[in-house]
Every structure is written in structure tokens, then in C-alpha cells.
Amino acid sequence: MLALICIFPLFGQAQTITSPDKNLSMHFELKENGVPSYELTYKGKAVIKPSSLGLEIKDAASFVNGFSIQKTEESTVDTNWDPVLGEQKTIRNNYNELLVTLVQTKLNNRYLRIRFRLFNDGLGFRYEFPKQKDLNYFIIKEENTQFNLSGDHKIFWIPGDYDTNEYAYTTSKISEIPSLMKNATININAQQPIKNVAIQTPSMMKSADGLYINIHEAALVNYPAMSLNVNAAEFKLSSHLTPDAVGNKGYMQSDTQSPWRTIVLSDKATDILASKLILNLNEPTKYKDVSWIRPMKYIGVWWEYFVAGKSTWAYGTENNVKLDQDFSKLTPNGKHGATNERVKAYIDFAAKNGFDGVLVEGWNIGWEDWIGNWKEEVFDFVTPYPDFNVKMLHDYAASKGVKIIMHHETSGAATNYERRLDRAFQFMNDNGYDAVKTGYVGQIIPRGEHHDGQWMVNHYIHVAERAADYKIMVNSHEAVRPTGLNRTYPNWIAQESARGTEFEAMGGLAHEHTTILPFTRLMGGPMDFTPGIFQTDLSYYKTGGNQRVNTTLAKQLAYYVTMYSPLQMAADIPDNYNRFPDAFQFIKDVAVDWDNTWILEAEPGDYITIARKAKGKDEWFVGGITDENTRTANVPFDYLSKGKKYTATIYSDAKDASWKVNPQHYEIRKVIVDSKSNVKQFVAPGGGFAISIKEATDTETKEIKKL
Template identity: 65%
Template sequence: MRTIFVLLGLLAASVTVNAQTLTSPDGNFKMQFHLSDEGKPVYSLMYKEKEVINESKMGLQISPSIAFDRNFSVVETKIDSCDTVWKTVWGQNSEIRDHHKELWVALKQEKSGRLLNIRFRLFNDGLGFRYEFPVQNNLRHFTLKEELTEFQLAGNHKAFWIPADYDTNEFQITTSRLSEVPLLIDEARNEPLACKSPTPNLAVQTPLMLKSDNGLYINIHEAALVNYPAMHLNLDAETYLMSAHLTPDKNGNKGYIQTGSVTPWRTIIVSDDARDILASNLILNLNEPCKIEDTSWIKPTKYVGVWWEYFTGGGSTWAYTDTQDVVIGQTDYKQLKPNGHHGANTAHVKEYIDFAAKHGFDAVLVEGWNEGWEDNYAYAKEFIYSFTTPYPDFDVKELQAYAASKGVKIIMHHETTSSVADYERQMDDAFRFMKDNGYDAVKTGYVGPIIPRSEHHDGQWMVNHYNRVAEKAAQYKIMVNSHEAVRPTGLCRTYPNWIAQESARGTEFESFNGIRPDHQTILPFTRLMGGPMDYTPGIFEGDLSVYGSNKAKLGTTLVKQLALYVTMYSPLQMAADLYQNYEKYPDAFQFIKDVAVDWDHTYILEAEPGDYITIARKAKGKNEWYIGGITDENSREALIDFSFLPKGKKYQAVIYADGKKADWRTNPKEYVIETRTVSHKTKLRQKLAPSGGVAISIKEL
């Protein structure tokens, strides 16, 4: 017994030598790192003495058959700290504090001599860590087979999830316990989306939002996704172990890596207050600073567009003609018969330019302006569109001059239908065409399976493509709004011209598959954690049957659509409805005209994922504040505390509220508008209708 005791003591001492503890600046987080008896890297995380991540293994599997997760010894460790403030080009706050402590660990495999470093950063809102591959003699280029990072959760948490899929993030969000995911995932995947490639095993996507039974809110995602595949999360629904599942190419390889590089950061944001999750800047702080020297041309934008009419069922089309037999570069469209329904024609675009100018909007988006929409069958052909040749009824020069005379920009649209190889060939010409014709912003699209046909939307090759588009566009001083792209990871800090993304289920789904009333109360906790979303709110006419055969109905009240301009953060905001519908409700439309798109400060007033969110924001450089509050399918009373206002002054608040009988199912368009005086002492109790909201504009008296 004495000998055993001595051996146990020696083992404990060995573990202690390798063990490292990192504490957050405020002392609430404690992260521990050590090597197991097999030399495996292991970490754990606690928040206010509560377990967040129990001991979880780390490492990678690389080819040829190299287990890069064991037989390590610690060569060196370094502790560092940072407390700085940086200014945003645009954002929810004009300044962001980066306050963290850092642990850097250098590892060496005992027999092979291969080297691997791990860097941890612990903030007051959570943990980020990444792998770093130092240049070394016996390892230069390698194929990544899988990342072996684990997240051993401490319980059967409530989860807000969508199924892991290599090609889409547009599923409805499901709310369930982790143990229930296996029972629900087939139903969740049963969506008629443009392109689906489900993981072969049980897995969900990030950002993943969780709530524990002991009151912790936990968000798992990644930051700075560069030259690496996007991460999903495998799930063991019995032990609540989650582990990295990287998007492969269709050969099964996850990535092609060279030493001297790093992985994205794995992020774990935690609090016992849901408001802190929405207020977190951890993901932005883990990205590199802005690489664009002159950012004066990057402008937050409010826009309208020739877009929603394509979804309403009213007959407007992207295509100029009904003729299917077209070949880009060979077909003379002037010889073809127009179908009479083409939306992107010169006269119609002028109507939107006039409307934008009259109501103070910055820009007009035009989809369907260019040749190729007749025969855009995904995966069937590689050469689909021209990005420099307009249809015969779209006069580029005339519209450029007309828009400029009204002080309005036109936003270019590059839908690729995922023929990315062809878009790469045309990209320089396309951006040069934009600059020659006065366009400084582009909406890109990637509907359908990717060409090259060996790639997925979320794989390494496509990640590099999206980043390359942002870099190339910056060279031409063009802003990018990417749709159907990999979900964002904070790279808008590094390339602030990447001004927005879709990368989730947006408003267009209101016109066909539908959106549940709790959807917008979850997205800020999931998809928006990595960056702003071009959600395209502002639909006033929610009954699409008024246009024709489409029987879809909006899943919100009209006032909730107003509130989304505050709760769904984006520096690129669209008034997405037909302009005629805004003319019917000019008093409600006034909020959309007034609301800012760039902010000095953001205040999260109330929040509970899946239930409700209330947010206040101060407009950048103005003494104006805006509040948005939304709820799920349940009516509720929002408590709005105005203590964020400066003391000693009076303010005029215009309150846009659901009417007494408002209900998203039966009476969505009933609203009332009230003006009252408020101060920092004011507390307002405001009733929200089922799937309703409240929107408030505040100006100094």
C-alpha cells in the first residue's frame, strides 16, 4: 500500500508540473490546461465556480496517419495580458475594449519531434483558443483529416440548433434538450432547400446556443475563419460530449495546411445573464485589425430594391425572356422576345430611385439586370451569367446618371448559382465594370451546389473564395454583402467592406417555407454572433395572396417588422417591401426612414433566447436613440428602462406599438403611435402582441 501511495504521488506531481491555470481579468472564469498520462492536451473551463466545459481533449488527425493529439510534452509556456481599446469602422459600438489574459503553450511530440502550439485567450465574456503550426524541419505540408477538439458539456442543456450541413444554414431553428436532438434531426433536415449535404453522423451547426439547468448561457462558435474549413459539432446525446466536425471536400479531406499557419479560434462565450451573450465582443476581438488603410469609402447603407416582387407571386421575374436555349457570349438577347415580366428594366428601376431619393434612402438594389437568368440550372452548366453584360431593357449608363442626379447609389447583384469557378474567372472584369459605372456595393449569391463539383459551401476552398472576394473588392473600393456563404466569424473587423451576410434563414423564406415567430428572438444568439445579417426586414403587406397565387403569410406583426431594424443588427438595412406598401402606411414607414444603421453605443435591456429581446442603441454622432423589442408567439409585457439616456435632460419618444387586437395570425397590421416625454428615470411597461413588438425613436427636446 505504501508503494502504491508513492507512485500515485509521483503521478500527481507529474500532472501538476504540466498543469496551467488561466483566470479572466475579472476573476469569474478559470481555464485549466494539462497533459494527460498519454500526453494528450486537455482543457476545462469554469464560470463563477460552475462547470462550463469539463475536461476535454484537444488535437488533430493529419495525413499520412499522424495522430497529432498525443505523446506530447510541454516545452515552454508563456503568460501574457492585454487591455486596449480599438475603434470600429462601423458597428454596434464605436469603440471596443480588448481585455484578456493569454496562455501560450509549446508542445513537442517525444518520438517524432513534431511541434504544435496552442494559444488560449480568456476574456471577461469567455474563452478563445487556437492551434498554431510552427515551421519545423520534419513537417511542412500536410492534409488535415479531422480536428479532435472536444467540448464536454456539463449537462443535458437546452439547445437552439440547426442540423449540421456542408452546404446550407437556412434550416428552421429547433429548440430542444441535447438528448432530444437524435429524435428531431431528421424532421429538422426535411426542408426543400436549394442544396443540402447533411453530415453522415449526428451533428449540429455553430454558432450553437445553450442554456444549462443551473442558469448558464453558453455559446460555441469560431472566430477568424481563414484558409480552413468551417466547424460543425458532433454530438453524443448520452454523454453530452460535443467535438469538432470540419467540412470536407468530396474526397473526404478537411484541409490542406502548411506549417507557419494557424487555425481559427474556437470560442466559448458564457454568462449567467443572457444579455451578456448579445453584448459580447469576444469574436471580433479575436480577429485581426482592419487591413484597409483608407476606410472612408465604407458607408453603412439603408436601401430599397427590385427584389421582394420576385417572391410575392405577382409575376415579376429575374429573367428577360422565357427562351431557355441561351448561351452566354453567343446568344443575342436583342433578337429574343421579352417575356413582359422582367423586373430589372430601366423604367421600373427609376421608380425605385425616385422613391429612395424622396424618402432619404442611400441606395437601390437591382436583381436580374444581367444576362443569364433564363437557364440557371444549378450543377447542370458552368457558364451561366455574364457579370458585365446587361439585358437589353436595362440601360446602365442612363440609370447611373439618373441615380447620381438624385443622390442615390445602385447596388450591383452577382448571383453565381454557385458556379464559383466561372465567377472567379470574371471577378476582376466584374468589379472593374462596377467601378466604371458608379457601383460601390455588390450583393453576391451562391444558390445551389458548388462548381468546382468537388467542393462544399463551407469547405476550405470556398472559405478562401469568400475571403478572396472581400479582399479583391477592397482593392476596387467595393462593399460586399454575401448571401448563401459560410456563416461569419468576425472577419468584418479585418475587412469592414464585408459589410453584411445572409448565411441563415432570412425574410425571403416568409414567401415560401415560412418562418416561426420565435425565429428572430433566436438569431441574435446564434447566427448574428459572428457578424451582421442582411435579414431584409420591413414587410408591411404580410398576406401575399393579395398578389396572386402565393398563399404565404408573414409570421410577425407590422410593428415587429419595425423593431427588427434595431434587434437584428446590420450596417446594411433594407426596406424590403414593395414601395407601394410603404405609401399606404406613411406614419409607420417614418420609423424605417428615421432609424440609424450605425451606432455609438448598444444597450441590451432584456433578453431570453427563443422568447424575447429588447435593445436600445445610440445613433453614431447624433443625440438620437432607437429601441426595438420583440417577442415570440406569446404576448408579453416588455419592461423598458430608459436609464441609458443622459441625466438631466428631457427627450421626445415616438412609440410604435401593436394595437390592442393585434396578432400575427389574425390582425398583424393594427398599430398605434404615441408621442411622450421621457428621461433617464422613465420606465415603460409596453404590451407586445403575439409575435409582436415595439419600436421607439428618441430625440432630445
């Protein structure tokens, strides 16, 4: 009897909760030796088989076994909240929660909490470390969270890496990952591949019986980013945290917690893209005043740097410069892009076409030897080159109703950036800049730290918070992949953190790349993908390059709807938009902030069609894309207001178009639609389509054909 009483707390207190719609069930229990374990089912099917939970602690007893359940608490939440910027005006937050308090009686009753939240679209859980007598400061050696999958699923993955997310996606079975890892791990600047077989999150999978599963994390704060170790033979994934310069994974002080581990799932691919689970697991915004945070559509002195050397970031020809030297004495290279004359031309174009801002890269001193030297003081973020007049250009832009967007490339020297941060932001305030693109190309300084480690995770958040003090919006590139923190820090308006358009000029993007990104990278937050390239054959510039953008022109239009961001760039050179003014009209018209979103059809790696309603307007926009295969998209209009007639302007691939042949052949037609209409739309190989929808006038109703 005494033995049974002692064993009972370890084996006898299993807990099960279900999602509000009863489709999902999560079961928690302690296994042998008091090891925490959970499992997850969907409509009676196993999704996650029994999987262990816990953390290893350095130089102290670990949180992996020896637990008994002290108490459990259950609750239900069903509320709504409004994001500052987003894909929906209002988001529902509905879940059932189980909070389990686990005690290690042999360790002076040291205790840990694991909080589970089960939504209709998935599960989130995290570790919580309450303040207590025997738990003050501790160092994480590794987190031992398992995701034991039910089969050899199809998976869309990139290699695990501590410093870059800019890999091309590989599609395979889980069992095939080890044999494909070498070819998938191509050389990328400042990369640090994980030595054992590992992949990055968000990780998107599809089971043989049609279940879609996405594993990621939410609210990554004061903690290293998580990759996933792969046991390919047994279809098991487990957490792998990014280490710091001395190999430790995280420095913690109670009261504290881990990020949420997230599993989004459904038997419909469209539900994965519609999920707001990750946003719901983040804290509400910390800012009392958010009136200064706004969506933006911009152009920039940017793409011309990538098209085979048309122009350059650097002003001089030298390759060994210091911040304290006289940059006016540099020998001009004759190709500097950020000149007064060129920037004024971009400002004129932005003003003429209704764009909010102009990004200018290469305006500031230091670009002559900015990469590859692991050098700390490359940029000071306040000193312009001799041919860039800050005050004159600000005044000129202001007179046209346009904002110049600041660029802060750090070359990975985060220490240098933090020392100069307040001066840089004050300089922005003094000169009328209220948005900044930050960059972290290269190896990180402090030396030995990683882009995805705890130190840098805290750095990115510090930059966002400090920027908010100056009412500045931040668009970060080469930063850790997002985890929904744009809810908490809404001025962190967008990120890159994946292969974007620049790679179209550096070997090209695979045709399916942008049909995968919404299921992976964009699960965590908006991406500054920089779409809108109209001149897809880059040999056009006759500068020696023969690279091509692997899409049709119409697909570039569709990206403004399928690749969500409240910060959208028209990335091509203005001259190319002037050559195709009728197609450019869609970019001018399309919204960047939304009241509602409908995922009409989707299959990762194959196609996506999305409809969105513009924020505060009776206007809708639709975008559809495909991979290398032609297809016919199905576009309903049942989201339109009933009883009204609308003019739909359809921008589509011409019948003879493809990404390789006639990519600039497109058609534009107008039809009258209502909520009962439906269109079957041809999509060329590597192509897409875009639709703008506005309420029809009486004249349009009479003169335009009804669909």
C-alpha cells in the same frame, strides 16, 4: 526515480488561468499518454468538463497524443479599438492569455502551440503550427476538439450541413437531437447534411441552472468551417470539419494556425448578445484607407420576385440559353422586374425618402436557366438585358443622389466568378457602383467542393480583398456563416447565411426565429435579414399565393434595431410604404451605425429588447420583439443623457393586433422621457415595438405628455 522523471512532463505541469474578473477559470493539463485536455468553470460551476484537444493528420503522425509541455507563457491584454462600422464606437479587448508549447519528443521534437485567451465573457483557443524542420506541408484528416458539457442543456440548433445554413431552428434537449434530426433536415437547395448526428455553429444552449453557453469559431481563414458532432447520451460535442471534393479537411503549410474555437457564456442572456469576444479574436483591418466604407440603407427590386410571381429575374421564356447568344432575340416573358421604367421608379422612391441605394436583381443576362443544372458559365456580370440601360440608369440615379447596388449571383460557380471578377469590378467602377450583393445559390463549382469548405472559405475572402482594391463593399448571400471577419475586412459589410425574410414567402418563418438568430447566426457578424415587410398577408397580391409573413407590422419595425446590420433594407414594395407613411417614418429615421448598444432584456426563443445610440448623434432607437406569446416589455431610459428631456415616438402593436389577426393594426404615440423614465410596453403575439428618441424642443416639452 527515472520513471517518475519521464512521467513528470506528462502529468505534472497543469496550468490554470482566470478571467480578469475572476469569474471564469480555465484549466489545462496533459492526460494519460500525453493527450492535451482543458476544462472551464464559471463562478465555480463546471461549464466544460475535461475535454481532449488535437488534430489527426493524413499520411503522417497526428497531433493527438505523445506530448509533453515544453514551456508555458502567460500575459494580459487590456486595450481599446474602434471598429469601422459597428454596434459600439469603441470596443474593449481585455483577456488573460496562456500559450502552451507542446512537444512530441518521439517525433524528432515536433511541436505544436495551443493559445488560450480567457475574457470576462468566455474563452477562445486555437492551434498554432510554427515553421519547423519536420513540419512543412500537411493535410488535416480531422480536428478532434471536444466540448464535454456538464448536463443535458436546452439547445437551439440546426442540422450540420456542408452547404447551407438556411434551416429552421429546433429547440430541444441535447439528448433529444438524434430523434428530431430527420424532421429538422428539410429539403433545401444544394444541401449536404452530415451523415452522423451533427449540428452547426453558433450553437446556443441554456443549462438547467440558468447558465447561457454559446459555441462557435472566430477568424475562419484558410480552414474549413466547423460543425459539431453530437454524442447525445453523454452531452458531448466535438469538432467536425467540412471536407473537400476528395474528403480531406484542410491543406496546411507552416507557419499557420487554426481559427479560434469560442465559448461565450454568462448567467445573463443579455451578456451573450453584448459579447464582443468573437470580434476581439479577429485581426485588425488590413486596409490603410477605410474612408470609402460606409453604412447603407437601401430598397430594391427584390421582394416582388417572391410574392407569388409578381415579377421575375429572367427576361425571356427560354430555358436553355448560352452567354454567347443574342439575348435581344429572346422571347420576353412580360414579367421581367429589372426594367428601366421600374428601376427609375425605385430610384425616385429612394431619393424622396432619403435612402442611399437601390438593389437591382435580374438586371443581367443568364437568369433563364440559372439554377439546378450545375452549369458553370451562367452569368458574365457585365451584360445587361435589353430593357436595362446601365448608363442611363446610373446617370439618373446620380442626379438624384442615389447609388445602384450591383447584384452578382454566381449560381455556385465560383470558378466562373473568379475568372470574371476583375472585369466585373471594373465594370462597377466604370458605372458608379460601389456595393455588390453576391450570391451562391446551387451546388458549388469546382464540382465536389462545398460552400463551407476550405476552398470556398478562401474564395469569399479573396472576393472581399479584391473588392477592396476597387473600393467596393460586399454583401454575400449563401456564403459560409460569419466569424467576425468584418473586423479584418470591413468592406465585407454584411452576410445572409441563415433564413432571412425571403423564407416568409416560402413557407414562413417561425415566430421565435428572430429571437433566436441574435443568439446564433448574429454572434459571428451582421446579417442582411432584409426586414420591413408591411403587407404581411401575401394573398393581397391576388397572384395565387396565400402565404403570410408571420409578424405584425410593428415587429418589422423593431427588426431595424434588434437585427444588427450596417446594411439595412426596406424590403417591401414601395406602394406598401406609401399606404402606411406614418409607420414608414421609423424606417426613414432609424440609424444603421451606432455609438453604443444596450441589451435591455433577452431570452433566446422568447423575446429581445435592445436600445442603441446613433453614431455621432444625440438620438436613440429601441426595438423589442417577442415570439408567438404576448408580453409586456420593460424599457428603461437610463442610457439617455442626464438632465435632458427627450421626445420618444413609440410605434407599437394595437391591443387587437397579432401576427394572424389585424397584423397591420398599430399605434403611434409621443411622450416626453428622461434618464429616469421607464415604460411598460404591450407586445402582441408575433409582435414588437420600436421607439425613436430625440432631444425635445421647448414646444414639445410643453405640449407632449410626460411619461
